[in-house]
Amino acid sequence: TVYQYLNRKKLPPGVQELPGPWGIPYVGRVHDIPAKASWLKFYEWAQLHGPIYQTTIFGEVHVWISSEQIAHDLLSKRALIYSDRPTIPNLPDNRTSGDYLALLGRTDTWKRQRRLCGHLMHTSALDQLHAYPALERDRFLYLMARSPAHYREWIEQFTSRTVSRLSWGTAHPAQVLRHTTFGLLETISPSGALPNIIGFLRHVPEWASPWKQKERRRHELEDKVFRANVGFVGEMQGREAALPSFIGTFMSEKDEGEGTEEAMRVVGLMAIAGALTIGSPIQSYLLAMCHYPEWQRKLQDEIDSVLEGTCPQWEDREKLPLLRAVVKEVIRWRPPVPTGIPHAVEKDDIYNGYFIPAGATIHALEWGITRDEAVYPDAETFNPQRWLDPGFPTFRAPLTQYPNLNGFSQFGFGRRTCQGIPIVEQDLFLTMGGMAWAFDIRKQRDAAGNEVPVHWLDYTPLLIAKPEEFPFDAVPRSAAKMELMRNMYESAKAKEEAEKAVAKGYAFPDLGLVNQGKDIEDLVNKEGGRVASVESDRHVLIDVRDSSPEPGLSSRGDSSSEPEEPQSETEREAKPLLHEDEKRHLRKGKKEPMITGQGVPGAWKWL
Ligand code: HEM
Numbered sequence: 001t002v003y004q005y006l007n008r009k010k011l012p013p014g015v016q017e018l019p020g021p022w023g024i025p026y027v028g029r030v031h032d033i034p035a036k037a038s039w040l041k042f043y044e045w046a047q048l049h050g051p052i053y054q055t056t057i058f059g060e061v062h063v064w065i066s067s068e069q070i071a072h073d074l075l076s077k078r079a080l081i082y083s084d085r086p087t088i089p090n091l092p093d094n095r096t097s098g099d100y101l102a103l104l105g106r107t108d109t110w111k112r113q114r115r116l117c118g119h120l121m122h123t124s125a126l127d128q129l130h131a132y133p134a135l136e137r138d139r140f141l142y143l144m145a146r147s148p149a150h151y152r153e154w155i156e157q158f159t160s161r162t163v164s165r166l167s168w169g170t171a172h173p174a175q176v177l178r179h180t181t182f183g184l185l186e187t188i189s190p191s192g193a194l195p196n197i198i199g200f201l202r203h204v205p206e207w208a209s210p211w212k213q214k215e216r217r218r219h220e221l222e223d224k225v226f227r228a229n230v231g232f233v234g235e236m237q238g239r240e241a242a243l244p245s246f247i248g249t250f251m252s253e254k255d256e257g258e259g260t261e262e263a264m265r266v267v268g269l270m271a272i273a274g275a276l277t278i279g280s281p282i283q284s285y286l287l288a289m290c291h292y293p294e295w296q297r298k299l300q301d302e303i304d305s306v307l308e309g310t311c312p313q314w315e316d317r318e319k320l321p322l323l324r325a326v327v328k329e330v331i332r333w334r335p336p337v338p339t340g341i342p343h344a345v346e347k348d349d350i351y352n353g354y355f356i357p358a359g360a361t362i363h364a365l366e367w368g369i370t371r372d373e374a375v376y377p378d379a380e381t382f383n384p385q386r387w388l389d390p391g392f393p394t395f396r397a398p399l400t401q402y403p404n405l406n407g408f409s410q411f412g413f414g415r416r417t418c419q420g421i422p423i424v425e426q427d428l429f430l431t432m433g434g435m436a437w438a439f440d441i442r443k444q445r446d447a448a449g450n451e452v453p454v455h456w457l458d459y460t461p462l463l464i465a466k467p468e469e470f471p472f473d474a475v476p477r478s479a480a481k482m483e484l485m486r487n488m489y490e491s492a493k494a495k496e497e498a499e500k501a502v503a504k505g506y507a508f509p510d511l512g513l514v515n516q517g518k519d520i521e522d523l524v525n526k527e528g529g530r531v532a533s534v535e536s537d538r539h540v541l542i543d544v545r546d547s548s549p550e551p552g553l554s555s556r557g558d559s560s561s562e563p564e565e566p567q568s569e570t571e572r573e574a575k576p577l578l579h580e581d582e583k584r585h586l587r588k589g590k591k592e593p594m595i596t597g598q599g600v601p602g603a604w605k606w607l
Pocket residue numbers: 101102103104114117121269270271273274275277278281336337340341342343410411412413414415416417418419420421423424
C-alpha cells in the first residue's frame with residue numbers, strides 16, 4: 001500500500017521486519033483489540049506469530065514480548081536504549097513533568113527520582129515497614145469477617161491505608177488517595193480515556209476536551225492532598241510526634257535548602273503505586289481459593305501446624321514456604337498488570353535478525369510470559385507446588401528464602417523494575433496468610449444446595465486488572481478465631497485513636513470534595529443507589545455523603561448500627577449485614593443493597 005511504501009525503512013541485508021498480524025494501513029488492528037481482556041488477544045497473536053512480534057496502531061509500532069528470556073535480552077541487557085517510556089496521549093507531558101516517576105522518560109529527573117524512591121523504600125524495608133502492614137491486616141480481617149460481601153471495599157481500604165501510613169505516617173488520606181489514583185489509572189490506561197486509543201484527540205483544546213478537563217480537576221485535587229499531607233508531617237515533626245514515613249525520612253535527612261517539592265511527588269507516586277495494585281492479587285487469592293479448595297486446606301495445614309493456632313506474622317516467613325508459594329503463584333496465575341507497563345526504545349535495533357525501529361513501544365506482555373509452558377508446565381493451573389518441588393523448572397532452594405518476589409518477571413525488567421516489592425511481599429504474605437488462618441473461603445450454595453458459579457477469568461479492563469465481583473462465603477474457622485480477630489481489630493483501633501489524639505488540631509484545607517464526587521453522585525442517583533457494574537475502585541466514591549469512618553460499622557459503643565458478628569452460616573444467610581444507610585435505602589423500596597464507601601469529606605474531618 002501507499003502508506004507502507006512511504007513509511008518503509010531500508011533494512012540492512014539479512015534483516016527483516018518482525019512478524020505480526022496483518023493490519024489496515026495506518027490504523028492497524030485497533031478494531032480487533034477488545035476493550036476487556038485485551039491481553040488475551042495480544043497473547044493469541046503471540047501464539048500465531050511467536051514470542052516477539054509487532055503490530056501497528058494508528059501509525060505507531062508496538063512490539064509484544066511473551067518470553068521472559070527475550071524481555072531480559074532486550075529490556076535488561078540492552079537497558080541503555082530500552083529504558084525510555086512512550087508518551088501517553090491523554091497525559092502528553094508524562095515523559096517530562098516529574099509528577100509520576102513511573103511514567104517519566106529516561107531523563108535526569110527520572111534517575112534522580114528513582115534513586116530517592118529506592119533510598120526511601122530501602123530505609124523503611126530495613127525497619128520492617130514499621131509494622132504498618134500487620135496493623136492494617138488486623139483491622140482488615142475483622143472487617144472481612146463482619147461483612148465479606150464488601151470484600152472489595154475492605155481490600156482497597158487495606159492497601160490504601162497501609163501505603164498512606166508508609167508514605168505520610170497516617171491512614172487518613174487513604175480514601176482521597178483511592179479517588180485520585182483511580183482517576184489517574186483511567187487517564188493513563190489504553191482502555192481508559194479515549195485519546196489513548198484515538199491519538200489525535202490529544203490535540204483537542206481543553207475547553208472542548210472532557211478528558212483534559214477531568215484530568216486537570218483530578219490533578220488539582222491530588223496536588224492539594226499531597227501538599228496537605230506533607231504539611232501534616234512537618235507539623236507532627238515540629239511537635240516531635242511524627243510517625244515514621246517515606247516523606248518523614250526525607251524531611252529529617254534533607255540538606256539545608258533541598259526542596260521538598262520533588263520528594264513530595266516521589267512519595268505521592270509511591271502511594272499511588274501501592275494504593276490500587278496490591279488489591280488485585282488479594283482479590284485473585286479469593287478467586288483461587290474458590291476454585292482450588294485443596295490448596296486452601298494445604299495452606300491452612302501449614303499455618304496451623306507451624307504456628308500452633310496463631311495468625312501469621314512477617315517474622316514467621318522463613319517457616320512458611322507454602323504461604324510464600326501461594327503468594328507468588330497467585331501473581332503468576334492472574335498477573336496484576338497483564339499487559340505490563342510499556343518501555344520505549346530510543347535507537348534502531350536488531351534482535352535475532354529482526355528490526356526494531358527507534359521510537360517503538362515495547363510491551364513485556366506479562367500474561368504471555370506467565371503462560372510459557374517451558375517455564376510453567378500446565379500454566380493455566382493454579383499450582384503453588386511449582387515453586388516448592390525440585391521437579392519443576394521454577395524451583396529454587398533453600399525454601400527458607402525461596403520462593404520470594406525479588407526478580408519476578410511480573411515486576412518488570414531492567415532499569416525500570418518495580419521499586420515496591422518489599423511492600424507487595426509483606427502485604428500479600430500477611431493478608432493471604434491471615435485469611436487462610438481465619439476463614440474457609442468457598443463458593444456459596446443456593447437454596448437447592450447447588451454451588452453458585454464463580455467466574456474463572458472475568459477481569460476489569462484497566463492497566464491494573466482485578467477480578468470482577470463474584471459471590472463467595474468467608475466462614476470464620478472457629479469462634480475462638482473470631483474472638484481473636486475482634487481483639488486484633490480493637491487493638492489496631494485503639495492505636496489509631498491514640499494517633500488521632502496526638503494529631504488533633506492540624507488544620508487540613510477544605511478540599512471541596514463534595515463537588516469532586518458529584519459525577520459519582522449523579523451516577524448513583526441514576527442507578528438507584530447501587531452501581532453494580534462499574535470498576536471496584538469507584539465504590540469508594542459512591543456515597544460521598546456517608547461520613548462514617550468505616551462503612552458497615554460504627555464504634556463498638558453504638559450498638560444500634562453495628563452489625564452482629566456472624567455466628568453460623570445459616571444465621572448469616574438469614575440476616576444480611578447491612579449498614580444503616582443501606583437499610584434506609586432498602587426502606588425507600590430499592591431492591592438491591594447499596595455499596596457504601598467511606599465518606600470522603602468525613603475522612604478528612606476526623607482530625
Ligand atoms: C502487586 C503489586 C505491584 C505490581 C504487580 C507492580 C508491577 C510493576 C511493573 C510491571 C512495573 C513496570 C516495570 C517496567 O517498566 O519494566 C512497575 C513499576 C514501578 N512500581 Fe510497581 N508494582 C506493584 C506495586 C508497587 C508498589 C506497592 C510500589 C510502591 C513503591 C511500586 C512502585 C513502582 C515504581 C516506582 C515503578 C516505576 C519504576 C520506574 O519506572 O523506574 N509498585 N511496577
